[in-house]
Amino acid sequence: MRFGQRFYLAEVVSGIVLTARHFFANMGRHIAHALGRRQARGAVTIQYPEERRPMSPRLRSLHRLVRREDGSPRCVACMMCETVCPAHCIYIVADEHPNPEIEKVPARFDIDLGKCVFCGYCVEACPEDAIRMDTGILEFSAYSRSSMIYTKEALLALEPAGADGRPQSPIPMPARRTVS
């Protein structure tokens, strides 16, 4: 540490100078913009959550399970996603489907988002296009680990994001439950 740096005061002052320079420069530009100088642009703050940044259509957001026309899951519980998942965060239990042409259906399909690494392998592996990560929902924090587990019902209720990338579904609030 240089001798001058040992006295924090000098560093604090230089920090305040830097911040103040940005503040006044931005203020000057915004005022100039407001007074009619169109080429002057200050730094922009997005008013989240009312405003959202545009997101890439390839963004991997919260998963959803795709529904058939009758509302039942398109998933056939083949366990490809569970097998390929590097975080082991998918839990599927298979059951018999009444229609032998479909044959298999998940009795349980849980994703533990506390473990999920959002790699998207489950979407890649799915032979039925039954799981997608296109809800646009990024806000799914919770107060407990168990409420990070999203069940089949919660995942089935989600809609894809709109054309503007904004989520169509409310952020789901899963009931408390645990992985057995």
Add this chain to the structure above:
Amino acid sequence: MPRLTIDGKPIEVPAGTNIIEAARLLGIEVPHYCYHPGLSIAGQCRLCMVDLDNAPRPTIACNTQAADGMVVMTDTERVRETRRSIMEFHLINHPLDCPVCDQAGECWLQIYYMKHGLYDPRMVDDKVHKPKAVPLGPHVMLDAERCILCSRCVRFCDEITGTGELGIFHRGDHSEIGLFPGADLTNKYSGNVVDICPVGALTDRDFRFQVRVWYLDTARSICQGCARGCNIEVHTSRRRPHHAQGRRVARLKPRYHAEVNRWWICDEGRYGFAFVDDASRLTFPVRREGQAVHELLWDEAIPAVADALRRHQPDEIALLASPKMANEDLWAVRALAERLGTARVAFRVPPAAGGDQDDLLIRADKNPNTRGAELLGLDGDAAAIMADLRAGAIKCLWIFGHDVLHAAWPPAEAFEALTRAQTLIFSGTNASSVSALAHLVLPAAAWVEREGTVTNFEGRVQRFRRALDPLGAALPEHELIGRVLATLGAPVSATRAEHWFRALAAAVPAFAGMTYASIGDTGQMVSP
């Protein structure tokens, strides 16, 4: 003994060997579906085509016997082209529903498609649809669309069981496997058709949708269902505990043994594993005083057992061993009897109902180790022990696993005998009406949770291996007896099953010279 050359390698085989088997001896695989060494030759799938130097066209290897001077080529361009066309033909009406098919991962259609398939299908017409998810019997589910009509299952029911329930009906690409009118696939070996089905047409109803096969682990084992001692593989599901309703043993599969069970096992043995993950499993030692039940640690339970045994005179103590126990456990029982100085040791408890028997595998004696228990000198009079217990001459009884209240004995008398006991010790895998009466209950590990050997009715000593960890605090019987012996002050050096077997082989002439290594995978006959 014809000498022939396969892919440039010379080999001499017994007369009558076909080319598939001759190639197998050289480690060369000739792909096939309909051929099975245990069944007659059908020549139906046409996949096993090989080139012979003196034949104008490829020939099926299954129905061509090796001849002197024959030159076989299994990997020429013409053979590969033939396999590709035949695979294309087999897949014309196959639904390719591998994601929902239980066979996926152990399906020969998948395996040979990856090796020999025509990757760009040329078929443009619609597939023929056939019945799906049809139960053929209590254990087998048919998906006729996936069937490639190899007819192995039909031949199995005709030739091995002789029951002939299955047939191929209709013609051309509408041919399908089905039951004859009025028949049901209820023979005692029906599960084997699932094993021999090379594709996913026949699947196991018990295993259906429980676990994907790539999650299974396997261990070599011996079926404990009867005195035959069929060689099996135990398939366990440990990686994803939420699968198969939490059951750890997913299924049992037969393992080839030329002299015991060949490729087959019976359904009773195949589905006889439910007790392993049943809710009635004993998982911790228990002391019962009147109505009060105390859970114990082993460090408390073993001294409690030793104290109870010390409290009684040697002639007041009896041990009721079980022919379901391994040789190692029985030898430990004998060591315990010698230490206690009691001669009241028996193992034969007559079953309430006589067992069925047939000429193929099933034996009337439903115990895996009756012969071993006889050879180890435990053959006392169990009925006399119970009578003496009722009369009060025996005051302490240790029962190993037997449910004496549901045996051929009058239940009221057996119940009276058990309630007269001053000390009743029970060790076993599952709770029963006897464990509910016992003063000390010791949880034993199930056979898939430990190592050991059993001696089948012919005198073949065979090893079973550990597939799982014991549930809860359960211990193998030889280990818990060994701990009791050590507490009683006996010099016990054996801790593992193999140590007990070494001690047994050194002491019992019938087992002389045997080791785990010499028993190996095929077993070893006891000395006459």
